[in-house]
Amino acid sequence: MSERYYEDYAVGEVISGHPVTVTESAIIDFAFKYDPQPFHLSLPGGEASSYGGLIASGWQTVAVSFRMLAQAGLVGAASLGSFGVDQLRWHRPVRPGDSLFATATVREMRISASKPDRGHVTIDYSTRNQRGEEVLSMSSVQIVRRRDQTVAV
Amino acid sequence: MSERYYEDYAVGEVISGHPVTVTESAIIDFAFKYDPQPFHLSLPGGEASSYGGLIASGWQTVAVSFRMLAQAGLVGAASLGSFGVDQLRWHRPVRPGDSLFATATVREMRISASKPDRGHVTIDYSTRNQRGEEVLSMSSVQIVRRRDQTVAV
Numbered sequence: 001m002s003e004r005y006y007e008d009y010a011v012g013e014v015i016s017g018h019p020v021t022v023t024e025s026a027i028i029d030f031a032f033k034y035d036p037q038p039f040h041l042s043l044p045g046g047e048a049s050s051y052g053g054l055i056a057s058g059w060q061t062v063a064v065s066f067r068m069l070a071q072a073g074l075v076g077a078a079s080l081g082s083f084g085v086d087q088l089r090w091h092r093p094v095r096p097g098d099s100l101f102a103t104a105t106v107r108e109m110r111i112s113a114s115k116p117d118r119g120h121v122t123i124d125y126s127t128r129n130q131r132g133e134e135v136l137s138m139s140s141v142q143i144v145r146r147r148d149q150t151v152a153v
Numbered sequence: 154m155s156e157r158y159y160e161d162y163a164v165g166e167v168i169s170g171h172p173v174t175v176t177e178s179a180i181i182d183f184a185f186k187y188d189p190q191p192f193h194l195s196l197p198g199g200e201a202s203s204y205g206g207l208i209a210s211g212w213q214t215v216a217v218s219f220r221m222l223a224q225a226g227l228v229g230a231a232s233l234g235s236f237g238v239d240q241l242r243w244h245r246p247v248r249p250g251d252s253l254f255a256t257a258t259v260r261e262m263r264i265s266a267s268k269p270d271r272g273h274v275t276i277d278y279s280t281r282n283q284r285g286e287e288v289l290s291m292s293s294v295q296i297v298r299r300r301d302q303t304v305a306v
Contacts (some may be wrong), residue, residue: 034216036223038230051234058235059219063187063212068191077191080203082211082243084291089237138237 004076005147006119009106017102019130022056024096030060055093061136062088065102065104065127077144080118085089088138092129099130108140117149157206157229158300159165163258165216170221172283173210183213195226208246215241218255218280227257231298233271241291245282252283260292269295 038045184193190196
């Protein structure tokens, strides 16, 4: 994992993950642990729902997207975490066998006024399936250390 | 799992999960799979960070909170999913051994104008640790079938 200081981001930069296929077994495992709703847990539960079949938990779509972007270098050792997320939207269901492709676009950057050893990087996330349809979007502010600055704890 | 139709919610109702202790091993397992940042992955990585120790991925805090609330009956078989989440905030780090206690409060309810077989339930989530400190908050609109109404697919 690289350091990825604040200075290593640029407004307009796009980070792309590798695609990942979401399997039936991964959907059911995640649901059983974190989101036990009928249409995430079983084939009959999915078929009986308005989705007409098993679909992935929205939290799984978020977690898988974030993982693929982290792996692609979105955040590095200079990351100080995030305040949170805004406008998280699940646009379409994710079904077994769908391949998800996540991108992150740097929308805005500014140095922290109260703690000038770090900056805030606003990132827009988008995840699409193998047909190019958007399944997820959200935006988030990442807190990142500046290069050659001592971090105030 | 009960049905939990739209009519089974009430504005002001509070649903409480059972507490769950987030262990060191659960933090590292989740991070390795979904959020491989140094301060989520290892004790030295946590110690070297501004957090001064290992902390849980914010996505793990969300997933564990949602699971405990689903188990407490927040959503039932009449759930049709959710559009998304707003104002997700991680207020404080979650550390190994912390016990999380999640609550969901029904803030607003309205019948869908375009699809009167369902309603939208706006829910405010809050998760606290064993000292009563808030670690997570967010709000979300849940889509729920009305009782004795045919669902338009």
